Amino acid sequence: EVQLLQSGGTLVQPGGSLRLSCAASGFTFSNYGMTWVRQAPGKGLEWVSTISDTGGNTYYADSVKGRFTISRDHSRNTLYLQMNSLRAEDTAIYFCAKAYTMTDLAPFDYWGQGTLVTVSS
């Protein structure tokens, strides 16, 4: 059974940093691209970042480029999102998601449970 177990969400001050984690199990982690999607309270889904199966390609939304870094550790089967210079508008539930195929930026067939990041003083 595919599982994506997220952790790391919390309250952080503006300008602060935070790292989200997404522990994967039930599939060969190194064979699939992974993505972060966020959802501000009461709002729609927003794509944040994607990393290819090998980790060699990364993609970022303009709203987070230069502040967020996506990475993956195949020895730990874990996806990460390092978030720096956080702003109030980064407040959202962050979901990790697994691509359904090896193709970069492919649709996501499994999602984590989400973790809430609140940026506030």
Place this chain on the structure above:
Amino acid sequence: SSELTQDPAVSVALGQTVRITCQGDSVRTHYASWYQQRPGQAPILVIYGKNNRPSGIPDRFSGSISGSTASLTITGAQAEDEADYYCNSRDSSGNHLVFGRGTKLTVL
């Protein structure tokens, strides 16, 4: 980045057919995928590619594309289909993904 335009809300009578649309230039080049999200839950993929359903998605869900408009059709809507539906595709650069703003489906 390209935009994907969805109607904010659509309603359908129980057992009837409803079409949810997603308009954007990028869907001419890149297929749209569709996600269902019930309140307080993570999204679920319901349609991807030309018209593919993941395992476990009922066959009342189908997808199509005409020009710059992708559509999700639910044939014989059920009460449990009441949810928000989001389309998703690559933008015109091909290196970013974009979501539509979502359509709230009410089953009457």
